[in-house]
Amino acid sequence: MSTALQTPEVAETPNYLNSEYGWKSWLFTKDHKRIAVLYIISITVMFFIGGIFASLIRIELLTPQGDLVNSDTYNKFFTMHGIVMVFFFLIPSIPATLGNFFLPMQIGAKDLAFPRINLLSWYIYIAGAIFALSAIVLGGVDTGWTFYTPFSSTYSNTFVITAAVGVFIAGFSSILTGLNFIVTVHKMRAPGMTWGRLPLFVWANYATSLIQVLGTPVVAITLALVGLERAFHIGIFDPAIGGDPILFQHMFWFYSHPAVYIMILPGMGVISELVTCFSRKSIFGYSFIAASSLGIAIIGFLVWGHHMFVTGMSMYASLYFSLLTMLVAVPSAIKVFNWTATMFRGSISYDTPMLYAFGFIGLFTIGGLTGLFLATLGVDVHVTDTYFVVAHFHYVMVGGMVLAYLGGMHFWWPKITGRMYPEGWAKFACLLVFAGFNLTFFPQFITGYLGQPRRYHAYAPEFQVLNVMSTAGASVLGLGYVIPLIYFLWSMKYGPKAGNNPWNAKGLEWQTTSPPPTFNFEQTPIVTEDAYAYGSESAPEEAHHHD
Amino acid sequence: MTEPHSAVAEHAEHSPYLRHHFDNMEQQFDSATLGMWVFLLTEIMFFGGMFGAYTVYRSMYPEAFASTSMHMNPAFGAANTAVLIVSSLTMALAVRSARLGKQQALQMFLILTMIFGIAFLVIKGFEYHEHWVDMKVPLFSGHWDYSNTPEFPHQAQYSHQAQILFCFYFFMTGFHALHMLVGVGLMTTILMMARRGIFSTNYFTPVEISGLYWHFVDIVWIFLFPLLYLIGNARKLI
Amino acid sequence: MHSVPSVRTYVIVWATLTFFTFATYYIAQIDLGQWNIVIALLIAFFKMSLVIFFFMNLKAESPLTKLFAAGGFFWMILLLGQFFVDYISRDWMPGGKMW
Numbered sequence: 001m002s003t004a005l006q007t008p009e010v011a012e013t014p015n016y017l018n019s020e021y022g023w024k025s026w027l028f029t030k031d032h033k034r035i036a037v038l039y040i041i042s043i044t045v046m047f048f049i050g051g052i053f054a055s056l057i058r059i060e061l062l063t064p065q066g067d068l069v070n071s072d073t074y075n076k077f078f079t080m081h082g083i084v085m086v087f088f089f090l091i092p093s094i095p096a097t098l099g100n101f102f103l104p105m106q107i108g109a110k111d112l113a114f115p116r117i118n119l120l121s122w123y124i125y126i127a128g129a130i131f132a133l134s135a136i137v138l139g140g141v142d143t144g145w146t147f148y149t150p151f152s153s154t155y156s157n158t159f160v161i162t163a164a165v166g167v168f169i170a171g172f173s174s175i176l177t178g179l180n181f182i183v184t185v186h187k188m189r190a191p192g193m194t195w196g197r198l199p200l201f202v203w204a205n206y207a208t209s210l211i212q213v214l215g216t217p218v219v220a221i222t223l224a225l226v227g228l229e230r231a232f233h234i235g236i237f238d239p240a241i242g243g244d245p246i247l248f249q250h251m252f253w254f255y256s257h258p259a260v261y262i263m264i265l266p267g268m269g270v271i272s273e274l275v276t277c278f279s280r281k282s283i284f285g286y287s288f289i290a291a292s293s294l295g296i297a298i299i300g301f302l303v304w305g306h307h308m309f310v311t312g313m314s315m316y317a318s319l320y321f322s323l324l325t326m327l328v329a330v331p332s333a334i335k336v337f338n339w340t341a342t343m344f345r346g347s348i349s350y351d352t353p354m355l356y357a358f359g360f361i362g363l364f365t366i367g368g369l370t371g372l373f374l375a376t377l378g379v380d381v382h383v384t385d386t387y388f389v390v391a392h393f394h395y396v397m398v399g400g401m402v403l404a405y406l407g408g409m410h411f412w413w414p415k416i417t418g419r420m421y422p423e424g425w426a427k428f429a430c431l432l433v434f435a436g437f438n439l440t441f442f443p444q445f446i447t448g449y450l451g452q453p454r455r456y457h458a459y460a461p462e463f464q465v466l467n468v469m470s471t472a473g474a475s476v477l478g479l480g481y482v483i484p485l486i487y488f489l490w491s492m493k494y495g496p497k498a499g500n501n502p503w504n505a506k507g508l509e510w511q512t513t514s515p516p517p518t519f520n521f522e523q524t525p526i527v528t529e530d531a532y533a534y535g536s537e538s539a540p541e542e543a544h545h546h547d
Numbered sequence: 548m549t550e551p552h553s554a555v556a557e558h559a560e561h562s563p564y565l566r567h568h569f570d571n572m573e574q575q576f577d578s579a580t581l582g583m584w585v586f587l588l589t590e591i592m593f594f595g596g597m598f599g600a601y602t603v604y605r606s607m608y609p610e611a612f613a614s615t616s617m618h619m620n621p622a623f624g625a626a627n628t629a630v631l632i633v634s635s636l637t638m639a640l641a642v643r644s645a646r647l648g649k650q651q652a653l654q655m656f657l658i659l660t661m662i663f664g665i666a667f668l669v670i671k672g673f674e675y676h677e678h679w680v681d682m683k684v685p686l687f688s689g690h691w692d693y694s695n696t697p698e699f700p701h702q703a704q705y706s707h708q709a710q711i712l713f714c715f716y717f718f719m720t721g722f723h724a725l726h727m728l729v730g731v732g733l734m735t736t737i738l739m740m741a742r743r744g745i746f747s748t749n750y751f752t753p754v755e756i757s758g759l760y761w762h763f764v765d766i767v768w769i770f771l772f773p774l775l776y777l778i779g780n781a782r783k784l785i
Numbered sequence: 786m787h788s789v790p791s792v793r794t795y796v797i798v799w800a801t802l803t804f805f806t807f808a809t810y811y812i813a814q815i816d817l818g819q820w821n822i823v824i825a826l827l828i829a830f831f832k833m834s835l836v837i838f839f840f841m842n843l844k845a846e847s848p849l850t851k852l853f854a855a856g857g858f859f860w861m862i863l864l865l866g867q868f869f870v871d872y873i874s875r876d877w878m879p880g881g882k883m884w
Contacts, residue, residue, distance in 0.1 A: 110568040235714075254864055314875045599864050603868055606872060607872070632806065643789055765840075769836070773829055
């Protein structure tokens with residue numbers, strides 16, 4: 001990486017990339033843009049590590065028998081896949097990368113409120129990742145990413161404490177990022193940037209930050225208690241002395257359900273940006289989308305029991321949580337309707353970011369609707385702990401979140417690096433991702449409904465055809481991930497220079513150079529228009545040029 | 548990050564403590580204060596998780612908790628509460644001194660706050676030692692002996708649940724003590740900054756936000772005291 | 786910037802806090818049944834309010850800061866309350882069964 005960035009031909013104008021060279025200028029930076037780049041590298045590494053475990057899972061599941069590895073080892077595969085993907089990729093992903101880079105710019109600020117805490121946040125993330133990777137290298141964890149007790153606290157013979165410490169530490173990275181964003185949005189908006197003019201990407205990250213600060217501490221204390229219980233051989237969650245394992249689940253899911261909204265809300269923010277830009281049309285229902293982000297954040301804290309319907313929780317609590325889970329779908333649906341309405345009678349261009357947005361809207365809708373199946377108590381009793389659940393959350397997390405991340409990366413890549421990626425390869429990779437994804441996970445809805453349980457290394461022979469399809473799809477999907485990695489790296493040295501605003505997009509970040517200067521703006525911008533002041537029927541030529 | 552040198556002269560009239568991504572000192576102070584309140588919000592949820600779990604178990608085992616609480620020493624607990632409250636007073640007076648630019652008073656009140664904080668930790672250490680001597684520390688297998696209470700013979704049946712209360716006692720007061728230690732460390736740093744003459748009526752942000760942290764740790768203890776020490780009804784003073 | 790409370794205010798708050806600490810201590814020796822915990826918690830909330838509004842100067846802070854402080858407590862109530870949606874209702878099934 002360093003050679004590409006130190007090549008003088010990256011940009012002649014001074015920008016945040018060429019202002020200083022050398023590893024110290026990166027590792028001790030306070031510039032939110034450089035910290036974002038550090039995060040991009042780190043979470044990409046963790047993503048591919050999580051992907052390796054996914055590959056191992058899918059290879060084992062090519063055959064009905066558990067013949068590649070024994071069940072204990074398989075348990076480690078899905079545990080490590082879950083822990084790495086959830087805590088070290090999905091939770092930080094968009095906020096720590098695109099959010100870090102663009103939130104200050106979109107509100108017209110020079111940096112986040114607490115730049116040194118931002119850097120600390122990255123170091124904390126790395127420390128957590130080191131613990132998690134140590135757990136892998138030492139021999140793995142087999143409790144599932146959900147760490148259910150008393151298996152995790154008493155009976156598992158794997159490196160639970162190491163993994164739990166890694167997650168605990170990474171949680172503080174998340175908390176500090178959220179804290180930083182909240183204070184930044186409240187205190188550092190440019191003159192004229194009222195709440196009603198904030199880009200929806202900012203609203204989405206703000207709502208995400210609220211969840212991060214309110215929820216993450218609870219999982220931190222929960223995992224700390226499990227670690228203490230394991231280390232000192234006493235039990236708060238140990239039934240033998242009167243402890244309640246279900247209490248662990250309550251405490252765990254109090255965070256981990258809102259956590260899925262931490263994962264998806266920033267993606268929705270990206271989609272709002274993409275849909276409006278590539279339809280050349282002001283977003284439909286701005287205030288509804290903004291309010292729905294807050295609505296998801298708040299209602300998301302009222303539904304966690306839907307992960308616990310069959311655990312022994314009271315049936316009345318199940319009724320309560322089932323009802324509220326139905327409610328939480330409403331703000332998400334509002335967003336989908338508003339995006340669609342934005343596209344209606346827009347002037348649509350089919351650039352790669354927009355293709356990813358299309359993919360998101362379709363796949364997230366499927367994932368979200370299947371969530372309603374799971375919210376329904378009676379259906380959930382049948383499909384819980386089957387591949388139906390696995391397919392549901394991969395539709396929202398991969399079909400939704402990862403596609404949004406890729407869409408956002410393609411959209412903002414010219415701004416981050418000053419280079420354009422190759423559009424032909426990008427479209428091809430996007431199609432591979434979409435096709436591969438559906439081939440991987442749609443069969444899992446079917447096998448799950450038919451009864452294939454999750455977290456088992458073997459399954460009934462009649463499911464083999466669908467499992468083979470799923471593994472084949474995973475190979476295609478993996479290729480679809482590797483290709484962008486290659487051409488993004490390639491573009492940093494050989495890609496055509498991108499201008500300040502290759503998409504003719506609105507937004508303060510596009511009014512400065514690509515890549516931006518260290519302090520973002522030569523002068524603090526004064527905001528006079530709404531966020532998405534695209535003409536209602538405008539063709540691309542009518543858009544403002546702010547070069 | 549390097550500043551263009553021509554800008555240094557420009558910034559001479561600003562406070563040297565103005566960070567350059569802020570427009571003015573007021574924005575910086577407001578941001579720092581809001582940031583600390585948001586951080587304390589996360590701390591509320593951190594301790595809140597433990598309070599939540601504690602409440603669940605207390606509702607499940609009310610008699611066990613009540614009788615086990617007899618083994619706590621409320622005199623120490625009350626003394627600790629009083630000590631922390633005084634430390635909050637001295638901390639508030641320290642912040643006030645910083646706002647008014649009174650350097651000597653600031654340093655004096657910071658030192659007093661630290662003394663009371665350390666006193667709290669000493670009393671806590673003494674309590675922990677007593678529990679260890681009485682074999683009431685379930686954290687190490689073999690160091691739990693609940694039968695050794697001839698004056699409360701009916702408690703034998705609660706031996707298991709008693710461990711839960713003691714776990715919460717040690718975890719909750721332990722995390723609290725950890726936060727106190729951090730607080731004392733913070734005070735040390737602030738004191739050293741004060742001695743270097745950094746604070747003035749224009750810049751006292753670190754004192755202010757450290758004060759907020761200190762008061763919060765006090766509040767956590769205000770709740771821990773009745774919930775851990777005063778559970779039984781008509782409990783006698785040991 | 787903000788108003789600076791007087792030394793007198795702080796000392797009065799301190800004295801009140803100390804008084805109520807001893808009040809809690811002595812009330813705990815009187816058997817009031819289930820009211821013991823209620824009174825103890827009420828006193829604790831009152832003491833907390835004094836610390837927050839006076840020592841932490843929330844009284845003089847902006848509405849936004851007050852909102853965040855209130856939000857924290859409200860969220861703790863959400864946590865506790867929803868835990869108890871489960872724990873309170875566990876005994877409600879006829880015959881003590883879950884299903």
